[in-house]
Amino acid sequence: MxxxxxxxxxxxxxxxxxxxxxxxxxxxxxxxxxxxxxxxxxxxxxxxxxxxxxxxxxxxxxxxxxxxxxxxxxxxxxxxxxxxxxxxxxxxxxxxxxxxxxxxxxxxxxxxxxxxxxxxxxxxxxxxxxxxxxxxxxxxxxxxxxxxxxxxxxxxxxxxxxxxITYKTGxxxxxxxxxxxxxxxANFKDAKHLFNYGKHVGIAFQIMDDYLDVFGDMAQFGKKHAGDIYENKKTVLYHYAMQNATPEERDELNYWYSKKTDNIDKIHGVEKIFRRTRVEEKVLQLIQKHNHLAQEFLAKIDVSEDRKKPFVELANYLLKREV
Amino acid sequence: MxxxxxxxxxxxxxxxxxxxxxxxxxxxxxxxxxxxxxxxxxxxxxxxxxxxxxxxxxxxxxxxxxxxxxxxxxxxxxxxxxxxxxxxxxxxxxxxxxxxxxxxxxxxxxxxxxxxxxxxxxxxxxxxxxxxxxxxxxxxxxxxxxxxxxxxxxxxxxxxxxxxITYKTGxxxxxxxxxxxxxxxANFKDAKHLFNYGKHVGIAFQIMDDYLDVFGDMAQFGKKHAGDIYENKKTVLYHYAMQNATPEERDELNYWYSKKTDNIDKIHGVEKIFRRTRVEEKVLQLIQKHNHLAQEFLAKIDVSEDRKKPFVELANYLLKREV
CATH class of the missing domain: 1.10.600.10 (Farnesyl Diphosphate Synthase)
Incomplete structure (x- = not known):
């Protein structure tokens, strides 16, 4: 850009x-x-x-x-x-x-x-x-x-x-x-709208980071695959999986997320449940939700559309990674 | 007080x-x-x-x-x-x-x-x-x-x-x-005079701390005797000793201040040179010098003597410890 x-x-x-x-x-x-x-x-x-x-x-x-x-x-x-x-x-x-x-x-x-x-x-x-x-x-x-x-x-x-993640990134x-x-x-209202635009872009960006940790192209992303799972980070992916898991799957998730291990079985086991519970789809929807919220706040700001264009582009750029 | x-x-x-x-x-x-x-x-x-x-x-x-x-x-x-x-x-x-x-x-x-x-x-x-x-x-x-x-x-x-010590304490x-x-x-000048009063009181206080480390009553001071010597801290005591030491004493100081040791001989050796070079007297003079500088800045401030009294007392209180 x-x-x-x-x-x-x-x-x-x-x-x-x-x-x-x-x-x-x-x-x-x-x-x-x-x-x-x-x-x-x-x-x-x-x-x-x-x-x-x-x-x-x-x-x-x-x-x-x-x-x-x-x-x-x-x-x-x-x-x-x-x-x-x-x-x-x-x-x-x-x-x-x-x-x-x-x-x-x-x-x-x-x-x-x-x-x-x-x-x-x-x-x-x-x-x-x-x-x-x-x-x-x-x-x-x-x-x-x-x-x-x-x-x-x-x-x-x-x-x-x-x-x-709102506090840490948004x-x-x-x-x-x-x-x-x-x-x-800028007047107080417009500054606050822009604040909220930035907050939701930041949140969406962080969730995208969590998403790419598991579903991203490792080479492009440049980090260890599924590092969050290894470290038992209870990201939105974990929460969506828990919400939609069977009692047996929930037990399995609880088991893996209480263990600190480099065992590849952990990744395979957790990812299988992520797939079964359609975590990918739900996370992408959540990212879009925050992107939309951001755009709504942007729309409220009292400046010409022309001046808003870079902000639309920035959000698309930040959130485009592979989605 | x-x-x-x-x-x-x-x-x-x-x-x-x-x-x-x-x-x-x-x-x-x-x-x-x-x-x-x-x-x-x-x-x-x-x-x-x-x-x-x-x-x-x-x-x-x-x-x-x-x-x-x-x-x-x-x-x-x-x-x-x-x-x-x-x-x-x-x-x-x-x-x-x-x-x-x-x-x-x-x-x-x-x-x-x-x-x-x-x-x-x-x-x-x-x-x-x-x-x-x-x-x-x-x-x-x-x-x-x-x-x-x-x-x-x-x-x-x-x-x-x-x-x-000026940066750390003053x-x-x-x-x-x-x-x-x-x-x-307060006007700019008076505020700066008070700043300088505080700076010199702070410096004097820190030098007093260094002094008490070696010459203080341990029980009252509540710290390990001669901790600065053990840790090779080149306080004013060290510098005064170096300035007034014979070549042999200087070699001995250099020897001890390059060693990390709990050997009591180090303390005895260094303190002997401190005594011989009249470090105690010189350090007390330096403390008094900074106290006087502080009082001089205090004197310049355009308020009644009555209002300065607590500042004189504070300096005396801070610097009285055993001297």
């Missing part, structure tokens, strides 16, 4: 410009390291897209868009420690290279540095944006804690899971759009 | 009022746990003292004073992980009770929650305070990284060490006073 690439160039340029030159290097080099490894820069792009939707001054939105990107990278550094992940984007993670202490500290520093990127805004805007930013960060921590809890909890409901894209809209001077 | 106790009661009441009731409990209970274990609450008291000095509305300063206290506790949670400390204020540390992951995450959450305590302030004040707060946090991370670096660096100078008390002054509406 051409417009995404244009935005990516703008973000890349800004990131290059705001590379940390501070000392001590042992603190800042890891921050620059993780930020330089890229990714699609979707979250800062969301800030810029929202700002453009409401005719905002792009210059004003660039540093706040980096705040979101840097915040996102702070969460990656700390999450990688918690997950004991050796690699991120095919590069060694920070704690793998420099130890847990540097991981903790450079993560903390990056979160604090992210706050600084709002400081060019006038006080009213600064306060509005920093409040959204702080609130988002808190929900992300809560989502992460729910995710940790769910590993050992037996009774995780469908709604529990949906709230967890809110950050929602807030990225909202911050961009607020900086452009 | 009576006025300190009065302030402590105010802070205790506020902390009780703002105990986290959010969910998930697994995230918030550790935050409440560390905050409930107290300490002298010096930093929030500094906010309130500064606010009172300039006749500010105490109600307005209370939540920001908790921001400082909660921020301080965030640093303790993460520092305890980095130091692998089993105990804090004679209670098990959070990572000891709940694991490193909960330590990292509840620390992150506490930092973010701290930001929320400024949100009752009007935008101008909010921005002014949050900027100071963010900047302080960044310097603390830098100071912590310097401290980590110094463990393995050979050429740590006196100035390096002084900068490190700036937080300085900023606590500054934030209180800003909330009360």
């Amino acid at each position: 051409e417009f995404l690439e244009d935005y990516q160039k703008i973000v890349a340029k800004a990131i290059a410009r705001y590379t940390f030159k501070d000392k001590p290097e042992e603190l800042y080099a890891p921050m620059n390291y993780i930020i330089s490894h890229g990714g699609k820069r979707l979250r800062p792009i969301m800030v810029l897209m929202a700002n453009d939707m409401f005719g905002g001054d792009q210059k004003k939105a660039i540093k706040p868009s980096l705040a979101i990107e840097f915040f996102h990278n702070f969460t990656l550094i700390h999450d990688d420690i918690m997950d004991e992940a050796p690699l991120r984007r095919n590069k060694p993670t920070i704690h793998t290279l420099h130890g847990i202490n540097v991981g903790i500290l450079s993560g903390d520093g990056l979160l604090l540095k992210a706050y600084k990127f709002f400081e060019d805004l006038e006080p009213e805007l600064y306060k509005a944006c920093v409040r959204i930013f702080t609130h988002t960060g808190i929900l992300l921590c809560e989502g992460q804690q729910y995710d940790i809890n769910f590993e050992s909890e037996k009774d995780v409901t469908f709604d529990d899971y949906l709230r967890m 809110i950050l894209s929602a807030s990225s759009f909202e911050i961009g809209a607020v900086i452009a001077g | 009576e006025f300190l106790e009065d302030y402590q009661k105010i802070v205790a009441k506020a902390i009780a009022r703002y105990t986290f009731k959010d969910k998930p409990e697994e995230l918030y209970a550790p935050m409440n746990y560390i905050i409930s274990h107290g300490g002298k609450r010096l930093r929030p008291i500094m906010v309130l003292m500064a606010n009172d000095m300039f006749g500010g509305d105490q109600k307005k300063a209370i939540k920001p004073s908790l921001a400082i206290e909660f921020f301080h506790n965030f640093t303790l949670i993460h520092d305890d992980i980095m130091d692998e400390a089993p105990l804090r204020r004679n209670k098990p540390t959070i990572h000891t009770l709940h694991g490193i992951n909960v330590g990292i995450l509840s620390g992150d959450g506490l930092l973010l929650k701290a930001y929320k305590f400024f949100e009752d302030l009007e935008p101008e004040l909010y921005k002014a305070c949050v900027r100071i707060f963010t900047h302080t946090g960044i310097l603390l991370c830098e100071g912590q990284q310097y401290d980590i670096n110094f463990e393995s660096e050979k050429d740590v100078t006196f100035d390096d060490y002084l900068r490190m 700036i937080l008390s300085a900023s606590s006073f500054e934030i209180g002054a800003v909330i009360a509406g």
